[in-house]
Amino acid sequence: MADMRSFLESVTAWAAGGPSDLPRELAARVPVRAAVLLEGQSDAAAVSALAAGRGRNLAAEGVCVVPMGGAMSVGRFARLLGPPGLGLRLTGLCDEAERGYYARGLERAGAAQQGFFVCAADLEDELIRALGVTRVKELVRAEGDLRPLETFLRQPAQRGRTSQQQLRRFLGTKKGRKIHYGRVLVEGLDPHRIPAPLDGLLSSL
Numbered sequence: 001m002a003d004m005r006s007f008l009e010s011v012t013a014w015a016a017g018g019p020s021d022l023p024r025e026l027a028a029r030v031p032v033r034a035a036v037l038l039e040g041q042s043d044a045a046a047v048s049a050l051a052a053g054r055g056r057n058l059a060a061e062g063v064c065v066v067p068m069g070g071a072m073s074v075g076r077f078a079r080l081l082g083p084p085g086l087g088l089r090l091t092g093l094c095d096e097a098e099r100g101y102y103a104r105g106l107e108r109a110g111a112a113q114q115g116f117f118v119c120a121a122d123l124e125d126e127l128i129r130a131l132g133v134t135r136v137k138e139l140v141r142a143e144g145d146l147r148p149l150e151t152f153l154r155q156p157a158q159r160g161r162t163s164q165q166q167l168r169r170f171l172g173t174k175k176g177r178k179i180h181y182g183r184v185l186v187e188g189l190d191p192h193r194i195p196a197p198l199d200g201l202l203s204s205l
Contacts, residue, residue, distance in 0.1 A: 004030055004059035008066060015068075015076050020085075027086050033062035034205060035081045037074055037092035037102075037116070041067045043123050045182035047093070050194065050202055053187065063205050064088075071098035075105030082109040092116040093123065093201050115204075117197040124168050124178065126195035127185040133163040139188045140167075143180070148173075 007030050010023040026032075036058075038044050044067040051058050058065060068077050071094055082090045090111045094102045099118055106112045119126045128136050140149050152158065152170050161169070171178050186198075 004032070004064055006030075007032060008064055011064070011066065011077075011080065014080055015073065020080075023080075024086065027088070031062055032064050032086070032088060034064070034089040034091065035077075036063060036065045036201065036205070037077055037081075037090060038065065038067050039071050039094060039098065040069065040178075042178035042182035043067065043093055045179050046123055046127070046186045046198065047201065049183040049186040050198060053191075054202070056202075058205065061205070071095070071101045074102050075108055078105045078109035078111055082106070082111040082114075084109055090114050090116075091201060091204055093119065093197055095119050095122040097121075117201045117204075119195070119197050121168075123182070123195070123198065124171050124185075125164070126197060127189070128164050128167050130189060130193045130195050131185060133167065135188065136167050136185065139181075139184055140170075143184060145177075 007023060007026040010018075010026055014020055014023050036047060038047065044065050047065055048058070066077060066081070068074060074092070074094075078090055079085055081088045090106060090109070091114060092102060094116060096118055102116050103112065106114065106116065131139070137146075137149070140146055149170055152173060153166055158166050158169070171181050
């Protein structure tokens with residue numbers, strides 16, 4: 001049976017130079033109405049966690065969450081999934097520094113008017129600010145990562161950085177950690193303190 005995971009895998013292969021027949025076929029069979037273009041897996045984990053927390057199943061709603069493997073891929077995915085390709089509605093989430101890539105990519109694909117949501121630095125920064133340093137450290141402790149965090153904070157390179165900056169850096173120090181905490185931090189949020197870009201993205205779908 002065709003499902004959203006199969007569709008996403010076929011689109012990822014298509015973007016890497018593979019054939020277009022399967023994603024076109026699956027887009028009709030799943031069916032898919034919209035694609036959320038995200039820089040990476042940690043963003044996808046956060047979006048999925050927030051949707052689940054609000055009782056939503058994005059795949060069942062016809063929404064495909066697409067981690068692109070970097071903001072510079074947005075033009076390619078927008079062409080494949082937007083008006084020139086499958087004709088899906090496009091939206092997404094990006095870092096402030098990558099705003100230009102998204103704007104140009106969506107414009108060239110004829111989807112600029114559909115819009116996207118921008119994090120001040122990145123999504124991890126938004127989540128840490130929403131939770132507060134104390135709460136983030138509580139979550140790190142609960143996940144069994146307090147000792148690695150304490151070791152990290154003793155490094156000379158961390159002197160002079162704010163606690164928020166240190167935590168943000170810590171999340172990227174081990175493979176898979178950002179993805180794991182993308183979910184953990186969202187699940188730890190007060191429902192009334194969801195970062196505006198993340199809240200806006202989900203509310204737009």
